[in-house]
Amino acid sequence: xxxPVEFWHLPGPRRFVEDVRSRxxxxxxxxxxxxxxxxxxxxxxxxxxxxxAVFDCLGHExxxxxxxxxxxxxxxxxxxxxxxxxxxxxxxGSILVVSxxxxxxxxxxxxxxxxxxxxxxxxxxxxxxxxxxxxxxxAVDSLPAGWEKQTTQGIIxxxxxxxxxxxxxxxxxxxxxxLKTAIAVEVGAWDVELVARLCALSLENAVRPDLCxxxxxxxxxxxxxxxxxxxxxxxxxxxEEVIHAAWLAKHQSATLxxxxxxxxxxxxxxxxxxxxxxxxxxxxxxxxxxxxxxxxRQSLEELDWxxxxxxxxxxxxxxxxxxxxxxxxxxxxxxxxxHGRPASWASIRAAFELSRAFKIDHQxxxxx
Numbered sequence: 591x592x593x594p595v596e597f598w599h600l601p602g603p604r605r606f607v608e609d610v611r612s613r614x615x616x617x618x619x620x621x622x623x624x625x626x627x628x629x630x631x632x633x634x635x636x637x638x639x640x641x642x643a644v645f646d647c648l649g650h651e652x653x654x655x656x657x658x659x660x661x662x663x664x665x666x667x668x669x670x671x672x673x674x675x676x677x678x679x680x681x682x683g684s685i686l687v688v689s690x691x692x693x694x695x696x697x698x699x700x701x702x703x704x705x706x707x708x709x710x711x712x713x714x715x716x717x718x719x720x721x722x723x724x725x726x727x728x729a730v731d732s733l734p735a736g737w738e739k740q741t742t743q744g745i746i747x748x749x750x751x752x753x754x755x756x757x758x759x760x761x762x763x764x765x766x767x768x769l770k771t772a773i774a775v776e777v778g779a780w781d782v783e784l785v786a787r788l789c790a791l792s793l794e795n796a797v798r799p800d801l802c803x804x805x806x807x808x809x810x811x812x813x814x815x816x817x818x819x820x821x822x823x824x825x826x827x828x829x830e831e832v833i834h835a836a837w838l839a840k841h842q843s844a845t846l847x848x849x850x851x852x853x854x855x856x857x858x859x860x861x862x863x864x865x866x867x868x869x870x871x872x873x874x875x876x877x878x879x880x881x882x883x884x885x886x887r888q889s890l891e892e893l894d895w896x897x898x899x900x901x902x903x904x905x906x907x908x909x910x911x912x913x914x915x916x917x918x919x920x921x922x923x924x925x926x927x928x929h930g931r932p933a934s935w936a937s938i939r940a941a942f943e944l945s946r947a948f949k950i951d952h953q954x955x956x957x958x
Contacts, residue, residue, distance in 0.1 A: 593626065593627045593630045593631075593782075593783070594782065594783065594786075596754065596757070596782075597630075597746075597754070597782055598630075598634040598637075600746065600750040600753055600754060600782075601749070601750060601753070602745050602746045602747050602749075602750045603634070603745050603746060603750070605745075606742065606745040607634050607635055607638045608638065609740075610622065610635055610638070610722065610740065611635070611638050611639060611642055613738070613740075614639070614685060614720060614722065615642075617717070617720075618738050619701075619704075619705055619708070619720065619721060619722075619736055619737045619738065620722045620723070620737070620738055620739075620740060621693065621701075621723045621724075621725060621728065621733065621737050621738070621739045621740070622635070622722065622723070622724045622725070622739075622740050622741070622742070623724075623725055623726075623727065623728050623739060623740070623741045623742070624724060624725070624726065624741070624742040625726045625727055625819065625820045625821075625822055626742065626822055626825075628689040628690070628691070628724045628725055628726045629650075629652065629689050629724075631689075631724050631742060632650045632687045632688070632689040632722075632724040633650055635650075635687050635722060635724070636649055636650045636687050639685060639687075646683060646684040646685070647684070647685050647686075647687070648661075648664040648665055648684050648685065648686040648687075649664055649686070649687070650687045650688070650689065651663055651664045651686065651687075651688050651689075652688070652689055652690070653688040653689065653690040653697075653723070654690065656672075656700065657672060657688070657697075657700040657701070657704060658670065658671060658672045658675055660686070660688050661675055661676075661681075661686055661719070662675065664686050664688075665680075665681060665684070665686075667680070667681075672700065672703055672704060672707060673703070673707045676704065676707045676708060676711065676718060676719050677707070677711060677718075681718075681719040682711075682717065682718055682719065683717050683719075684719050684720070685719070685720040685721065685722065686719065686720075686721050686722075687721075687722045687724065688721070688722070688723055688724070689723075689724040689725070690723070690724075690725050690726070691725070691726045691727070692725060692726055692727045692728075692729050693723065693725040693727070693728045693729060693730060694729045694730060695730060697723075698730045698733075698734045699734070701721075701723065701734040701737055702734035702735055702736070704721060705734060705735060705736030705737060706735075706736070708720075708736075709736065727820055743819060743825060743826050744825070744826030744827070744829075746780050746782065746827065747827060747828050748775065748779075748827065748828045750782075751775045751778065751779065751780065751782060751785055751827075752771060752775050754782045754785055754786070755770075755771040755774050755775050755778075755782075755785050755786075755789055756771055758785070758786045758789040758790070759771065759789055762793075765857070765861060765942075766793060768857045769796075769797060769853075769854070769857040769858065769938075770788075770789055770793070770796045770797075771789070771857075772853040772854070772856045772857040773788065773796060773797060773799065773850055773853030773854060773857070774788035774789045774796070774799075774853070775853065776849045776850070776852045776853035776856070777799055777800075777835045777846070777849045777850060777853065778835060779825075779827045779832045779834075779835065780825045780826075780827040780832060781825075781834060781835075784806065784834075784835060784836070787806045788806060791805060791806070793935075794935045794939075797850075797854065797932075797933075797935050797938055798850060798932060798934070798935055799835075799850060800839075800843065800846045800847045800849075800850045800932070803836075803839040803846075806836075807835065807836040807839040807840070810834070810836035810837075812834075812836050812837045812839075812840050812841075813837070817833045817834065817837050822834070823836075823837045824837075833845070835849070847931075847932060848930070850932045851927070851930060851931060851932040854927060854932050854933060854938075855927050858923060858927065858933070858938070859924075859927060862895075862920050862923060862924050862941075865916070865920055865945060865948070866893075866894075866895060866898065866920065867891070869898055869902075869913065869916075869917060870890050870891065870893055870898065872913075873901075873902060873905070873909065873913070874890060876901060876902060876905035876906070876907065876909060877890060877893065877897075877898065877901040877902070877905075879901065879904070894924070895917060895920050895921035895924050895925075896921060896925075898917055898921075899914070899917045899918055899921050902914055902917055912944065912947040912948045913948055915944050915947075916941075916944040916945055916947065916948040919937070919940045919941040919944045919945075920941055920945075922937050922940075922941075923937050923938060923941050
């Protein structure tokens with residue numbers, strides 16, 4: 591999988607690539623493990639090296655043969671034995687980034703030979719050729735001598751996902767964008783391609799992606815066994831290991847539903863509470879008997895939607911129908927969220943529509 595170019599503009603991935611550049615500048619030989627997209631990671635490293643202009647970066651080659659062949663192709667020099675090629679004065683101070691699917695014993699032997707030859711040249715005035723190897727999987731028990739390993743595990747965090755999601759949304763109203771972002775980030779987590787797909791769903795499907803998994807989960811090759819990082823089904827995100835949503839869709843639907851609930855909760859609960867305070871402020875006189883009665887004994891600001899609906903229905907003076915309907919719709923959504931269940935699209939849509947009608951009546955009622 592090749593990550594989108596925008597991925598590398600996010601703060602976390604950008605810091606990762608900068609750290610790689612700094613370690614290269616310090617003389618390290620690096621093996622970067624990334625099962626999610628070694629070629630795109632290699633491209634991002636090359637771009638950063640060229641921007642820094644510290645090295646003569648030969649570029650990115652896919653290494654599917656001898657390392658000496660990859661260096662020859664990148665430098666356009668004739669292919670020679672590794673020890674001879676690395677000693678070529680024309681390559682000193684240069685760096686090559688190569689990517690390969692897997693690092694096994696044959697490749698490890700070449701990397702060890704490269705390190706030995708490079709160390710023999712390190713005492714000269716000019717730094718010898720350096721190398722970064724980006725692999726999909728390290729399949730050896732121990733790294734070759736002289737090499738250090740970095741992984742892309744955890745390079746993106748929840749704030750990166752929020753930034754990416756916000757860039758994927760159109761000109762919807764603010765609350766719609768907030769709701770879509772919150773749910774897409776909770777469900778998609780560290781897979782920003784999936785976050786983008788969830789943001790592109792219709793609003794009806796975006797608020798309940800657990801009910802339309804065929805629209806976004808079926809394209810993923812989900813392992814039937816336990817999820818793993820190398821199987822691209824789990825990754826560190828926000829200091830915790832988070833399972834890919836496509837795996838949950840096929841194996842743990844309850845956990846997927848819980849993520850949808852968390853996204854709805856983050857976006858809707860503050861909005862619902864804002865209207866609760868508006869209602870208690872507007873209908874203070876009508877809710878007085880509820881506050882002062884024996885049943886609830888709560889302050890006006892503490893009244894939840896259940897007592898509010900009860901009080902408005904029993905008010906001595908007529909309360910506008912828009913206020914009653916809006917309060918009831920908010921009560922339904924709030925009740926679902928309070929019990930750990932995602933609200934239905936029908937309930938959320940009713941709350942949206944009735945809240946707009948209430949705003950109009952609220953202004954005229956407040957002026958009385």
